[in-house]
Amino acid sequence: xxxxxxxxxxxxxxKLYLPGIIKGLGITLRHFFLSLTGKTKVSMQYPxxxxxxxxxxxxRGAPALVTDEQGRERCVACQLxxxxxxxxxxxxxxxxxxxxxxxxKVEKRPQEFEIDMIRCIYCGLxxxxxxxxxxxxxxEYAFTGLKREDMVHNKKRLYEIGGxxxxxxxxxxxxx
Amino acid sequence: xxxxxxxxSVAKIIGLVFLTILPMVAYSVWAERRVSALIQxxxxxxxxxxxxxxxxxxxxxxxxADGIKFLLKEDFTPSHVRKGYYWLAPALTMVPALLTCAVxxxxxxxxxxxxxxxxxxxxxxxxxxIASLSVYGIVLAGWASNSKYPFLGxxxxxxxxxxxxxxxxxxxxxxxxxxxQLNLSDIVMEQARxxxxxxPLWGDRLSLKGFLLFIPIxxxxxxxxTSMFAETNRLPFDLPECETELVAGYHTEYSSMKFxxxxxxxxxxMIIGSGLAVTLFLGGWSLPFGWLVPEDGxxxxxxxxxLHILSFLGKVVAFILFFIWVRWSLPRFRYDQLMRxxxxxxxxxxxxxxxxxxxxxxxxx
Numbered sequence: 001x002x003x004x005x006x007x008x009x010x011x012x013x014x015k016l017y018l019p020g021i022i023k024g025l026g027i028t029l030r031h032f033f034l035s036l037t038g039k040t041k042v043s044m045q046y047p048x049x050x051x052x053x054x055x056x057x058x059x060r061g062a063p064a065l066v067t068d069e070q071g072r073e074r075c076v077a078c079q080l081x082x083x084x085x086x087x088x089x090x091x092x093x094x095x096x097x098x099x100x101x102x103x104x105k106v107e108k109r110p111q112e113f114e115i116d117m118i119r120c121i122y123c124g125l126x127x128x129x130x131x132x133x134x135x136x137x138x139x140e141y142a143f144t145g146l147k148r149e150d151m152v153h154n155k156k157r158l159y160e161i162g163g164x165x166x167x168x169x170x171x172x173x174x175x176x
Numbered sequence: 177x178x179x180x181x182x183x184x185s186v187a188k189i190i191g192l193v194f195l196t197i198l199p200m201v202a203y204s205v206w207a208e209r210r211v212s213a214l215i216q217x218x219x220x221x222x223x224x225x226x227x228x229x230x231x232x233x234x235x236x237x238x239x240x241a242d243g244i245k246f247l248l249k250e251d252f253t254p255s256h257v258r259k260g261y262y263w264l265a266p267a268l269t270m271v272p273a274l275l276t277c278a279v280x281x282x283x284x285x286x287x288x289x290x291x292x293x294x295x296x297x298x299x300x301x302x303x304x305x306i307a308s309l310s311v312y313g314i315v316l317a318g319w320a321s322n323s324k325y326p327f328l329g330x331x332x333x334x335x336x337x338x339x340x341x342x343x344x345x346x347x348x349x350x351x352x353x354x355x356x357q358l359n360l361s362d363i364v365m366e367q368a369r370x371x372x373x374x375x376p377l378w379g380d381r382l383s384l385k386g387f388l389l390f391i392p393i394x395x396x397x398x399x400x401x402t403s404m405f406a407e408t409n410r411l412p413f414d415l416p417e418c419e420t421e422l423v424a425g426y427h428t429e430y431s432s433m434k435f436x437x438x439x440x441x442x443x444x445x446m447i448i449g450s451g452l453a454v455t456l457f458l459g460g461w462s463l464p465f466g467w468l469v470p471e472d473g474x475x476x477x478x479x480x481x482x483l484h485i486l487s488f489l490g491k492v493v494a495f496i497l498f499f500i501w502v503r504w505s506l507p508r509f510r511y512d513q514l515m516r517x518x519x520x521x522x523x524x525x526x527x528x529x530x531x532x533x534x535x536x537x538x539x540x541x
Contacts (some may be wrong), residue, residue: 024505028505031216032214034217035215036214042218043219
């Protein structure tokens with residue numbers, strides 16, 4: 001059955017169409033002057049103005065390695081993040097900790113740790129999977145480079161971005 | 177033909193077309209982008225300034241950057257087009273748009289030379305004759321592109337432009353009746369002495385007859401302006417290229433400088449249309465309230481001539497801003513609404529308007 005849609009009944013002025021046009025022009029003119037005088041300000045002038053100070057705690061920026069308060073690296077090169085990483089952005093070259101080292105019981109550490117930021121999708125699975133709480137998604141997000149190699153973060157760069165993170169990590173406990 | 181006349185004409189052509197209208201085209205694109213951005217609470221292009229410095233000039237370098245971009249882009253011709261017509265079309269849009277500026281009086285006198293390229297006694301007729309040629313560019317572009325969207329755009333454009341040409345032509349008949357001539361320079365002079373068509377507040381037109389004539393002139397102005405929107409394919413009548421339905425309409429298959437020519441042609445037509453509206457309805461180069469009207473036969477000092485040119489350009493710029501303002505306020509008409517508006521309303525109102533003017537001219541002394 002066909003549905004009959006009732007047309008709204010237009011008044012004379014609505015049919016004339018001109019008052020509507022003038023009203024519309026008034027609205028756009030108001031917007032024009034308000035944004036011309038800077039009363040409405042929506043856009044952020046990106047490179048000069050950034051949203052950085054408003055980023056929430058849970059913001060997922062670039063993944064980075066963190067050290068503890070004493071500057072020791074938390075990563076034990078277990079390679080779980082390398083396995084879980086969906087776009088395979090992480091490459092870890094593990095090395096054995098020599099037996100004369102004080103922390104020889106930790107056994108492994110990354111000799112080189114690379115994250116390819118062209119591949120990274122900022123999903124945060126590496127952070128989630130890390131048993132040592134060594135990798136975190138930090139608030140940096142703007143990376144540029146002129147070559148593909150520039151976009152690969154090596155260990156040094158990752159620690160620069162990551163910084164220090166406090167909190168208990170079991171592997172530094174000599175009794176465990 | 178003596179040589180000085182040719183040299184002076186060339187100087188006027190270069191001064192008006194290449195040093196005024198083409199830069200105005202470039203900067204009206206910039207104005208369009210900035211104003212539309214402000215209307216929509218955005219910022220718009222505000223970065224490009226002087227290259228290699230931090231000086232930004234509110235983005236005034238943008239049109240130059242755009243121009244360089246258009247020149248450097250690959251000029252791509254699809255394999256499925258009719259090459260000859262495809263190449264001809266952009267030129268046919270651009271040339272008529274620029275030709276029409278020949279009869280526009282853009283100033284009174286400068287160094288004793290009349291500031292109009294060709295002081296024809298058939299000004300408006302010349303403009304309509306040439307401006308109606310620009311439809312060929314669009315139709316050729318649509319057909320030669322040999323593709324669905326340009327074709328539909330071309331068909332729509334031809335019907336729209338032909339329909340609105342009628343009301344455009346009829347709407348200025350009352351003005352011509354009132355001033356009794358077709359020479360645009362003399363029409364402007366008359367308005368300078370005796371009140372603008374749309375501002376009859378001094379001179380002879382400050383009378384009952386002047387006020388009565390204001391009614392048909394105002395109707396003419398509304399019809400003329402609206403038809404001008406349709407003729408230049410501007411929103412709310414941009415059916416030939418409406419992005420949401422036809423990708424880009426008749427210039428879908430064009431790129432690089434050929435696309436730029438369509439763009440330039442559209443904006444040049446807009447500027448010259450504004451110029452014509454200003455000349456006919458808003459007193460052309462004259463200043464309001466009969467200030468600084470040149471006497472008959474007396475020479476016009478340089479500063480006064482320059483002031484008159486500035487006055488004309490100022491009015492044209494204001495009119496272009498009005499064009500932009502309307503474009504970003506109104507939605508596009510549906511095709512049948514457009515045709516109905518043109519043929520059922522404007523055509524009849526324009527005819528009636530001529531009768532009304534004739535009646536006022538005949539019976540009111």
